[in-house]
Amino acid sequence: MKAAVISFPGSNCDDDLVHAIRDVVGECAVKVPATATTLAGFDLVLVPGGFSYGDYLRSGAIAKFAPVMAALKQFAQAGGYVLGICNGFQILTEVGLLPGALQWNTSLQFICEPEPLVVANADTAFSSRYEAGQTITLPIAHGEGNYYADPATLAEIEANHQVVFRYAHNPNGSLNDIAGLTNVAGNVLGMMPHPERAVEQLIFGTDGLGVFESLVEATKEGVYAEN
Amino acid sequence: MYKAKIFVNYKPSVLDPKAQVIQNTLTRLGDDNVSHVLVGKYFELTLTAACQAAAEKQVARICDEMLANVNTETFKFTVEEMAVAE
Amino acid sequence: MYKAKIFVNYKPSVLDPKAQVIQNTLTRLGDDNVSHVLVGKYFELTLTAACQAAAEKQVARICDEMLANVNTETFKFTVEEMAVAE
């Protein structure tokens, strides 16, 4: 698997993603600057956590205008796998690759804590290594992770089984306890919890490994080998 | 030179955690006669443009693309020509 | 019933990284005719009060104590009596 990790000014989980994929999972991962204009040749594109451009206006709002975004949209529309984590999730909703928006946590506070999650859908390229209904624990670290979509959109999301992870104890007010969801096609996932922070026993346990291993599996099958 | 004054607010259907917290705090502190809180963002842009209409068009685009998230927010704005002295 | 419309802005001498990033992005995207960006907060409060003066006094206090950080921000507001129908 060859993964691109987009590095925006202000991203701060880009190195952690590269470390997880390259040093732990043992696959290829490279950082791609926000000024890049093509993502050709990659099996997977990751949009990392952090505070792109400071997140001063709204989280993800300015990243939307980065030059790499056109390539990202093209990559996703062609069926390429895209995983946005935390700020990456916020960015994917801002650019419209995922429905809804992420608002301030109801406590209005940043929250960093281990969060138990229920795997709601194990039939996706991002979650095949888990079992439906399984509970895993991943760290969250965000101020704006409160998922919102209007009622019609939310109903659609549920009808399409787009929700992949739900909070077991909703920490931030997300509608339907949504912690992570895909687009309709199932090739783009956004999630607030950080799987890349949970891939080594010593650091936070290994509950996050499944996400990357699922992707290795999915990209091996050559679903998107031609890009 | 034109000055644009822009208001970005949550759509009424969207629950705004910030407004909620302010409302609760006011109630707790005894300002319980305050019944409705709206929290929005306010921007001012100063810009040059060929005419009022051009300025308005540009501001609308900037709001739509950048200053507001149309999933959850609405915006409205005014554009005024600035006195030359300014 | 009264409606207060409140604007909270950074004092001009205080660095506003928000405005700076918006300005830079606009310039980068070709909206380089925008020369000055101000980012502020806008609040609306609905409240009951014995009279206009009482409402104004309360709003001023709420601004001073809660809505604005007087170290870095200034505020201004208007209070209007609302039509009964509202």
Next chain:
Amino acid sequence: MLKTELSSAQIKTEKPYRQWGLTDAEYDRFAEKLGRLPNLTEIGLASGMWSEHCAYKYSKPVLKTFWTKNDRVLMGPGEGAGVIAIGEGKAVVFKAESHNHPSAVEPYQGAATGVGGIIRDIFSIGAKPVAILDSLAFGYPDNAHTKQLIDQVVAGIGDYGNAIGIPTVGGETKFASTYAQNPLVNAMCVGVMDESAIQRGKAAGTGNSLLYVGAKTGRDGINGASFASAEFSTEEEANRSAVQVGDPFMEKLLVDACLEVTRDHQEALVGMQDMGAAGLVSSTVEMADKAGYGMVLDLDLVPQREPNMTPFEIMLSESQERMMLCVKAGREDEVSAVFKQYDLDAVVIGHVTDDGRYRLLQHGETVCDVPVSLLTDDAPVYHQQGVKPQRLAHPAPDFVPVVTDAGATLKTLLADPNVADKTSLYRRYDAQVQTNTIVGPGGDAAVIRVRGTHRALALTTDSNGRYLALDPEIGGAITVAEAARNLVATGAEPIGITDCLNYGDPTKPEQFYSLQESAKGIVAATKALNTPVISGNVSLYNETNGEAIDPTPMIGMVGLIEDLSTITTPRFKAAGDLIYLLGETGSDFNGSLLQQVETSTVAGQLRPLDLKREQDIQRTVLSAIRQHLVSAAHDISDGGLAVALTEMTFHTGIGAQVKVAMPAAQLFSETQSRFLVTIPQDQQAAFETLAGAAATLIGKTGGPQLVALAEDGRIDEPISTLQTVWEESLPCLLK
């Protein structure tokens, strides 16, 4: 700030320098050494450079007594931060800084810019910042003002570290009425680097360029250095210059760009320093001074956020996120290009000269021309004589607590905000980013792995104003020992410290006494525990309306773990493990949390700290951990044995039954040099051989209750109840 430029003669008569903290005698000294009357810019620069914050004029004689070197120390105090070798070619860089005054005035930005400032100290050495710790002290949260202050300080620290992507992995939060008007906001940053890449803040080589990098200069925090060196009077707060605002996004770019320069352009770089207190003047003057050179700066070239700034304002502004680099002549473009890539301003504003003079030009005119040494070496040093306060000369009799219901006393202590669960505060900090955090907030010390090695670092901050209030010397030693115990409990060998010395007005002999005496205790303890002081910071004048805080040295300590499999935490691991108490317990209630809680004050005499015994106990615990004999370890501090034992049960569902040969009250005694450890039964013999008489077997882990039988009373409480009391207290108090 100053509408009209005063002439040199007018300055002498109108004495505007007084408002910036310079005395008439200091003005005279400056004029005499200069050989003429200084102009407004020159005397303004002196007010910044001769402030306590920059010149350490009162604290220097005390700081000189610190023990700063052993064979591990690569760089001691004097630079942005100190450096200690940790093996495998790597070094750890750390420093702590106080932002007490700015945080009292504007809590959110004060705390945020405190974090931003200390981070710059770390990467200016060439190290990648890998962890932040915060040491906070507030008044009791029984009023809206304090609650708001706590909320904003925590938000400021969190928002900065979270955005920049450096984990805040630990710290401490203390509550006592002495901090009600003078909160303490100290932050520590830790970095890791290759031993070979240490960078110094110097400007050497005639003709080399001075490169200004980062944010533009505005009228923020002008003369903050002398502001930090002045005490508060409540009315004065209004007329401050603009508050400094932190921009963590800009700083993230600065960190990455500066590290890229130190990594890829070492040849072009002569020196690098952050602009901290007294901004542009202190960074450039210090860089010239360290190298023995002079410099000339053209102020028209300084990037400015506001029009019409005077030289005084430009030079003393404390705008954040700025760095000063000295770059070899001819290689400016190469270095600037790196910054341009990150969208950062990088401008040559002057160059190094060989005449030892500090010259500033504005609009083509010379606005300052003084010897560099006049601003540095010639600053006054005051050899103050401390006088023992009356209060200490006649200590109150020993406090004898009455404990009739030990379970109730335990619950009272668990609910005290000093002991209570701090999760609601530190969960607002990203403790995991960079994915090196092995033990985050909540343990005795944080533990982070060092990438590229097989090692880990343990990190802690500790302070204890209660003990210092009773005896600054013993209290100073205890603070160091307690920090070391926290590291040892994780399995780390303490290797060095940084400090923030938070005290009152040093011109008052009784306040100076505390500083002087506590330094004695700190020196003795650092020598005994082999933890040299490699960096630090003083914050004096923590007084409001004449009332000083309890002397509160904050010790930030770093420890080394060479075998990751030995990392130990305080929580019980299994039922059936044996519980040992190491050290002896006496009736040490003076200065204890129990005394504070029961009498709302502290009084009495502290027992001296036996440093030899401290050393022995710490060695024993560390050896046992390194031999894999220990399943959990915890030092005994606030609230004594009962509180420590309870803390070991949290989140484990495993209770304990212990029996101790002491009166029930002593369950809460704060006798120093003690630990609790649990030992799996199959290691009992090995552990007892190792520990000998130092360890007493007091019971076993297991069951749903915490049962502690003492000679004349007992604790018998469900651990779930105790945990609830501990968990719910602080969120409830802060509501």
